[in-house]
Amino acid sequence: NLSAQALHGKLGESETSEEKAGALFVAALRETFExxxxxxxxTPPVRDTEGGPQDFHALLATQDLRLDVQALHPWVRWITPRMPSVTNRRxxxxxxxxxxxxxxxxxxxxxxxxASAWLQPREALEQYWNQTMQMAPPQIMSLAYLARHENVASALADVRGRAPVSILPESHDQEGQRVICYPGDPRHSVSTRALPGxxxxxxxxxxxxPDGGLSALWAD
Incomplete structure (x- = not known):
C-alpha cells in the first residue's frame, strides 16, 4: 500500500537503497507473523493465524491479502557494539x-x-530486575522508552512525530566493570541523546x- 520510494523515505536512511528499505518492511511483517x-x-485473514504453522507467502496468495506496511513505524536501528570479550556476533x-x-x-x-507473555512494559522490566526474565540491552532500553507512555496510541504518536534513530553503543571498562554507553553519555562519541532513560x-x-538501579530506567 506504499511504494518502495515512500517506504525509503519513511525509513529515513539515505544510505539504504529503496529496494532494501522495502525489503526491511516486508521482513518485519513476515517475522511478526512467523x-x-x-x-x-x-484486510484480516479468514483463518485464525494462531491455528498452527502456516506459510507466509502461501497465506497471502491464497487469500489475496495485501500487507499493511503503513501500520509499521520505523523506531530504532540497533547496531551491536564491538565487544570481543562478550560475543563475536554482531x-x-x-x-x-x-x-x-x-x-x-x-x-x-x-x-x-x-515462550511468550503479554505484559505492560514496566511489568516486564520489573520481572527482569527480579531476575525472573532475561533481557538483552536493546530490550531493556526499548521497554524503558515504552514504559513512559500510558498507552499504544501515545507511543505511536511519539514515534510518528520524530525521525528514527540509529544507536551504536560504545563499550568501555570502568574500574574493572564493562560499561555500555549510549548517545548522550559523557563517554559516548555522540553527545545528543537518542532515547530517554x-x-x-x-x-x-x-x-x-542500569547504573542507579531499576528506578534509573524511569529517570529522564
Missing amino acids: EAGALLSE FDTRFFMAAMPAHQTAMHDNVETT PTRLVWRNQRFE
Missing part, C-alpha cells in the same frame, strides 16, 4: 512499532520463539543493569 502469529494486512537490526491487530492473539511458534548499562550480577 514468530508471533500476528499478521498485519489491509547485528544491525531495525525495530519497528505497530499496534496489535484487532481480533488476533500473539503466540510463539515453538521453533524460534518458545539511562545513558549507560553496567555489567553486574551476570547481566547488564
Whole structure:
C-alpha cells in the first residue's frame, strides 16, 4: 500500500537503497507473523493465524491479502557494539512499532520463539530486575522508552512525530566493570541523546543493569 520510494523515505536512511528499505518492511511483517502469529494486512485473514504453522507467502496468495506496511513505524536501528570479550556476533537490526491487530492473539511458534507473555512494559522490566526474565540491552532500553507512555496510541504518536534513530553503543571498562554507553553519555562519541532513560548499562550480577538501579530506567 506504499511504494518502495515512500517506504525509503519513511525509513529515513539515505544510505539504504529503496529496494532494501522495502525489503526491511516486508521482513518485519513476515517475522511478526512467523514468530508471533500476528499478521498485519489491509484486510484480516479468514483463518485464525494462531491455528498452527502456516506459510507466509502461501497465506497471502491464497487469500489475496495485501500487507499493511503503513501500520509499521520505523523506531530504532540497533547496531551491536564491538565487544570481543562478550560475543563475536554482531547485528544491525531495525525495530519497528505497530499496534496489535484487532481480533488476533500473539503466540510463539515453538521453533524460534518458545515462550511468550503479554505484559505492560514496566511489568516486564520489573520481572527482569527480579531476575525472573532475561533481557538483552536493546530490550531493556526499548521497554524503558515504552514504559513512559500510558498507552499504544501515545507511543505511536511519539514515534510518528520524530525521525528514527540509529544507536551504536560504545563499550568501555570502568574500574574493572564493562560499561555500555549510549548517545548522550559523557563517554559516548555522540553527545545528543537518542532515547530517554539511562545513558549507560553496567555489567553486574551476570547481566547488564542500569547504573542507579531499576528506578534509573524511569529517570529522564
